[in-house]
Amino acid sequence: MPGFTSTSEKTAVGPHLRLRIVICGAGLGGLGAAIGLARKGHEVVVLEGASQLSEVGAGIQIPPNSMRVLDAYGLSKRLQQWVERPRNIALRRYATGQILGVTPLHPRLTETYGFPYLLIHRADYQRILHEEAKSLGVEVQMSTRVVSVNTEVPLVTTETGQEFAADVIVGADGIRSRVRESVIPDQVIEPSSSSNCAFRATVTSDDMLSDPEVAHLMSDVNANSWIGHRRHVMAYPIRQGAMYNLVMSHPGQAAPGKWNEPGNLDEMKATYDDFDPVLKRVLGKVKGCLKWKLADLPPLTNWVSKSGRVVLIGDAAHAMVPYLAQGASMAIEDGAALAECLSRVQSQDQISQYLGLFETVRKSRCERIQECSRLNGERWHMPDGPEQEARDRALGKDHMSEEATATNGEDSHPNLWSDKGFQPWLFGYDVFTETSQALDRAEQSKFGQ
Ligand SMILES: Cc1cc2nc3c(=O)[nH]c(=O)nc-3n(C[C@H](O)[C@H](O)[C@H](O)COP(=O)(O)OP(=O)(O)OC[C@H]3O[C@@H](n4cnc5c(N)ncnc54)[C@H](O)[C@@H]3O)c2cc1C
Secondary structure: OOOOOOOOOOOOOOOOOOOEEEEEOOOHHHHHHHHHHHHOOOEEEEEOOOOOOOOOOOEEEEOHHHHHHHHHOOOHHHHHOOOEOOOEEEEEEOOOOOEEEEEEOOOHHHHHHOOOOEEEEHHHHHHHHHHHHHHOOOEEEOOOOEEEEEOOOOEEEEOOOOEEEOOEEEEOOOOOOOHHHHHOOOOOOOOEEEEEEEEEEEEEHHHHHOOOOOOHHHHOOOEEEEEEOOEEEEEEEEOOOOEEEEEEEEEOOOOOOOOOEEOOHHHHHHHOOOOOHHHHHHHOOOOOOEEEEEEEOOOOOOOEOOOOOEEEOOHHHHOOOOOOOOHHHHHHHHHHHHHHHHOOOOOHHHHHHHHHHHHHHHHHHHHHHHHHHHHHHHHHOOOOOHHHHHHHHHHOOOOOOOOOOOOOOOOOOOOHHHOOOHHHHHHOOOHHHHHHHHHHHHHHOOOOO
């Protein structure tokens, strides 16, 4: 990628035990973990309930913290053909489109953290991960829905009665995880529905470029977010300018966990009737939309079964609202951390210790990001008034500049992506180093004994 030098790929290491690992779910989290684990030499099988891979929704943002992982997996070059590289995240006044504040992405963020911030179509992202997993020898079995998990053997049973035994079972089966029921059998865990839904839609580049009022949104690539009371629209080009992607958050009802309910176009347009005329022109070009309920999970008591053989990752462990665009990114980090942890296992009886360490390393980071995602959304969704005016004034300040006062808290900037303390913690995180250092410390202390 121009302006971005790939680091050398991390390769399989060490005389660890080769484990048989069954991953339930071939979403971005499950496939990412499959790649990380296969690269360490483990035997990996992925069981996916759907008959084909079809990431619903269109665009997704890949921030530098997960690009670090994808780059280490050797995927930067392949991604390059499919991504857009935005200059900024621009927060805009909902009614006028006036830019309230920007988070500079390229080149500043790329140079600061060593990895770019990219925009991609989910289907392209998932296809690239799937191809890579398969080329590493991972078996991905479609139409294989897991219905129960015996955490002691451990073993998964599918709806057709097939059984898959493994050394480790990974629940990467999303917010409505079936595997989670076996990891936390004594609690009923319901996703917490937010009061907001999201419409998702795309507009073709022909429709965008033929309208001089909106064509600039395709040529000047930014992730634009028009923010207003309880509503916002995040929009950006994807597929190297082939389409414009829109995610529209608003108060509303939809069945939780259903990802592809058709949305009503008239309702969608009416919801944003008082928004920027430029955005409304874009919405006028939308020919169909999907709608779903936004939800997250409460912090779970544990991610690893009592038996120490079954572990949750991704949305199954820490689904979050999308207001920091980090859900998939955390799932990708999880896969890398899990692979680091399991690459230290030298005997079967050590598996539970290393899965416990995985949980320790990942849980606090993911839970903080869950919480901060909610907080970022609340700040975007303020009603008009003095508080919003103060927020807008603060948004206009560049807290990342040299002159800005260093802070450690996340409260200093109303946009957490631009917060001087939070941003490096979020985007600069090196999951490989953090995990292996935690593993070294635990091993030196003989796991706290
Ligand atoms: C509107 C919106 C915008 C977002 N934008 C971003 C963004 O820009 N950047 C970002 O990083 N994140 C974003 N996210 C979050 C991101 O989409 C999720 O965090 C991520 O996709 C979770 O991946 P996962 O693999 O853990 O779960 P999922 O994507 O839910 O995948 C789970 C897989 O498991 C399968 N499955 C389920 N049950 C079973 C079963 N019983 N047996 C077998 N298979 C099963 C499913 O079919 C699915 O393929 C956004 C989310 C939303 C809602």
